Amino acid sequence: MNNASEKVNEVAEEKMELAKRNTKKMGDALSDSAKEARSQVGDVIDSGTQQVEDDNDETKQFKHLTNIQYQILSLSSEYNDKAQLWYEV
DSSP states (O other), X not given: XXXXXXXXXXXXXXXXXXXXXXXXXXXXXXXXXXXXXXXXXXXXXXXXXXXHHHHHHHHHHHHHHHHHHHHHHHHHHHHHHHHHHHHHO
């Protein structure tokens, strides 16, 4: 009877060790998944930040080009006015 009790305890200990190892493996897998998720979120944030910076650069370039176009139109208008005066004289 004592031998059977020892066998039950031995099997129970083996099962407990197996459960501990499996729990550790699951914990490690969850930890790895969480690390990967954090990395992906960081990548998305970095990408979004870069997109905003790129959009700001494009907006600045557009404003600069618009300013150049305005200056060209102003000069063109000024020269047209002068040409009109010369034509009238």
